[in-house]
Amino acid sequence: MPIRIPNDLPAQDVLGEENIFVMGMERAANQDIRPLEVGILNLMPNKIETEVQLLRLLSNTPLQINVDLIRIDNEAPKNTPKAHMDAFYHQFDDIANKKYDGLIVTGAPLALLDYETVKYWDKMQTVLDWARRHVQSTLFLCWAAHAAMYHYFGIDRRLRDNKLSGVFTHQVNEEHDELLRGFDPVFNxxxxxxxxxxxxxxxxxxxxxxxxxxxxxGVYLAASRDKRLVFVTGHPEYDPDTLAGEYQRDLEAGSQPAVPENYFPGDNPCLAPLVTWRSHGSLLFTNWLNYYVYQETPFNLSDIA
Structure with missing residues (x-):
């Protein structure tokens, strides 16, 4: 499918090399259709890497999508150039009056902090309340999934003694839910x-x-019965080497991390990871866009309430 992103966004070159259809702004403007409007609230420190991962997963349907990259603070992330943020990201306050067919809220490296001590928690709560009124369906990833459960339902997560890291086998619990259409009964x-x-x-x-x-x-995927909230506790967007990079980063920081489970062949970090999760990750995003967003959203976005 064509995803419509700014012509100079670095993700465009990366996805083009992967033979993924990315449409320039001029060509998209000449198509006589109503594209889906999707926002990405990117809370990850390496914005560019996360942009590529998510845009890749949004590129697998025949729908045209306009993508807005959103931020909720003014601080320049240490792993992303300020010029990139200024060029490609919208401040939340600048799009707060807009309505979206879909919104993706990424994870964040805030696992050990209480929500109320997160520097942008007040703003995060504002966004979560806004999404219920302005977005047809919101997909929360990892930290954001737990944060949303806390905000909407008052349920706090508990912290594990050791980090859960690796590739794990999952079972489909609701085979007739559209979000799982086409899934194998067991997937990674x-x-x-x-x-x-x-x-x-x-x-x-x-x-x-x-x-x-x-x-x-534990629980990997849950959703509200009205399809407007989707909670994904893992990372279907991860590249083949993302867990390896996190493992190496933690090693260099002296935290003595465990080797990610079921990821390196024979649990040997010297070997290239065995990739077994990407097809179902792509299918999850395709199903969300089709059945939770496109099939449910009103033609006139102003009708979302």
Missing amino acids: ACHSRFGEIPLDTYQSVPEIKVLATSDKA
Whole structure:
């Protein structure tokens, strides 16, 4: 599918080399269709890497999508040039009156902080309340999934003694839910987190359906029954070497991390990772765009309430 992004965004060259259809602004403007409007609130420190990962996953349907990159603070992230942020990101206050078909909220390296101590938590709560009124369906990844559960339902995650890191086997719990259409009964997905919410806690919330779980990693995928909130506790967007990079980073920081499970062949970090999660990650995003966004959103975005 064509995703419409700024012509100079670095992701355009990367995706073009992967033979992914990215449409320039001029060509997209001449198509007589109503494109989907999707926002990405990118909370990750390496913005450019995360942009590429998410835009790749948004590129697998015949729908045209306009993408807005969004930020909620003015601080320049240490791993992303200020010029990049100034050129390609919208301040939340500047788009607060806009309505979106879909919104993606990324994870953030804030696992060990209480939500109220996060420097932008007040702004984050404003965004979460805004999304319920301005977005047809919002997909939360990793830290954002737990933060959203806390904000909307008052459920706090507990912290594990050791970081959950690796590729884990999951089971489909609701095979007839559109979000899982085309999934194998058993599939793999990446996790990289300290936080967790027990299965029975999710099940105690009437508005929530638990869609996929893992014996080792717990709840991976849950959604509100009205399809407007999707909680993904893992990282379907991760590149083949992302977990390896995190492992190396933690080693260099002296934190003595465990080797990511089921990731390196024979758990040997000297070997290239075995990639087993990307097809289902792509399918998850395709299903979300089609069945939770496109099939549900009103033609006139102003009708979202």
